[in-house]
Amino acid sequence: MCHKQREDASMRRKCMKCLCILLIAMLLTGCGRGRKPEVSGTCIYYMNAEGTRLVKEAYDIKGDGAEAEIKAVLSDMQKEPEDEDCRSAFPKGIRAEDWKLDKGRLDLYFNESYKDIDTSSEILLRAALVQSLVQIAGVDYVNFYIGGTPLTDNEGDEVGYMHAEDFVQNTGSSLHxxxxxxxxxxxxxxxxxxxxxxxxxxxxxxxxxxxxxxxxxxxxxxxxxxxxxxxxxxxxxxxxxxxxxxxxxxxxxxxxxxxxxxxxxxxxxxxxxxxxxxxxxxxxxxxxxxxxxxxxxxxxxxxxxxxxxxxxxxxxxx
Structure with a gap:
């Protein structure tokens, strides 16, 4: 295949991917039942009342420096929001007990009950946390540990460090x-x-x-x-x-x-x-x-x- 043909084919693939991403982004909404304008600036991610998808609400990240901001975001995400149409992405009994930040890599440590979360809720929680936390200056990637052991997928492989783009296709309903x-x-x-x-x-x-x-x-x-x-x-x-x-x-x-x-x-x-x-x-x-x-x-x-x-x-x- 010549250079021109390869470049044309690559451009067509890029256009199709851009269209798909735009359609997926349209599925992400605010918490209220009515139609709300798109949230701009920093935000925090919750689940809708049915627990089927992520929603986001405008959020002013508080704290002086990355460590104080991480503490504030984790604390607020584990609380139930005031809007009755939203709920925390944290299932009952699940806690982020500790965390460490080193060179842009944030390690979150959860209690053992994390292992009992169903697949859909687990992916929603991961997506909500990662997308909320990487908005903090100084946080580039997030990794999960369960009782000191790295989080693994269904095949036993470590999930590793995650960024917001890892969940671009998970803001809709087909999360797993x-x-x-x-x-x-x-x-x-x-x-x-x-x-x-x-x-x-x-x-x-x-x-x-x-x-x-x-x-x-x-x-x-x-x-x-x-x-x-x-x-x-x-x-x-x-x-x-x-x-x-x-x-x-x-x-x-x-x-x-x-x-x-x-x-x-x-x-x-x-x-x-x-x-x-x-x-x-x-x-x-x-x-x-x-x-x-x-x-x-x-x-x-x-x-x-x-x-x-x-x-x-x-x-x-x-």
């Missing part, structure tokens, strides 16, 4: 539904000197952003024998979000490990090209443990957002 995504992923070719495209269909929980799905598939590795993984399989994704057309991806130290026979540039653009192809971002900012002032394997500067590199992709015209 699954959907099918057709991804165009870029791995290393057999020689390890070019990016080879692989199209895969993945069934995933709507609780996950498409960018997170892309990165997890890249870490998992290719399904075709003639392709090679470009990222180390032990890499851990600490957080991912999209803002103003830039996808922010944060990894642990294992990201810096090299894959034998793979050029460092190929590893970086396996990630960048795959995320940009997904359609929600035009650039990717990579960080390691929250730091961007690093050089990947001592060779590639990660200080600025990176754009797609078509020259590294296999195919006609390259």
């Amino acid at each position: 539904s699954y959907q099918l995504a057709n991804l165009h992923l870029y791995y290393a070719d057999k020689k390890g000197d070019k990016l080879a495209e692989e199209e895969v269909s993945v069934r995933y929980n709507s609780n996950m952003s498409i960018e997170k799905l892309v990165v997890e598939q890249l870490i998992k590795g290719p399904s075709m024998q003639e392709h090679q993984p470009a990222l180390p399989p032990e890499t851990k994704l600490l957080g991912i979000s999209v803002k103003d057309g830039i996808c922010y991806v944060n990894f642990d130290d294992q990201f810096q490990s090299s894959v034998y026979g793979i050029n460092p540039e190929l590893a970086i653009y396996s990630l960048v090209n795959s995320i940009v192809e997904a359609g929600n971002a035009s650039q990717v900012q990579i960080s390691v443990n929250g730091e961007t002032d690093v050089k990947y394997q001592g060779a590639i500067d990660l200080g600025k957002p990176l754009s797609r590199n078509l020259d590294l992709e296999e195919g006609e015209g390259k």
Whole structure:
């Protein structure tokens, strides 16, 4: 496929994704039964009276500094709101007993009763907390612990750090539904000197952003024998979000490990090209443990957002 055809196809996919996001956003409403104007500025997330969806109300975050603001938001979210058409997203008996903030990463510690929450209520609580707390300056990602143990999904995998964009598709009614995504992923070719495209269909929980799905598939590795993984399989994704057309991806130290026979540039653009192809971002900012002032394997500067590199992709015209 030539560059022009690829760019046209990518643009069509981006337009369709934008339309879907706009439709989903229209499902998020205020608490009252009547029609209310869209809430602007900071807000707090509750559940509607039926407990089927999230709603948001204007909220003035109180406190001097991030730690005081976190304390205030958690306290208010565990109380029942004055509006009778709303209720706290916290199920009865569930408490956030402690929390720690370090370099933009907020760890919340819940009592053991958290394990007994039904699936819909659990996802609603997670979405309400994350979307409320990341509005605080100094809070970029939120992680959940149950009795000191990291929260896991139905397959036993750690949920990890979350951002508001992880719940963009969960503000509607189908909070625990699954959907099918057709991804165009870029791995290393057999020689390890070019990016080879692989199209895969993945069934995933709507609780996950498409960018997170892309990165997890890249870490998992290719399904075709003639392709090679470009990222180390032990890499851990600490957080991912999209803002103003830039996808922010944060990894642990294992990201810096090299894959034998793979050029460092190929590893970086396996990630960048795959995320940009997904359609929600035009650039990717990579960080390691929250730091961007690093050089990947001592060779590639990660200080600025990176754009797609078509020259590294296999195919006609390259």
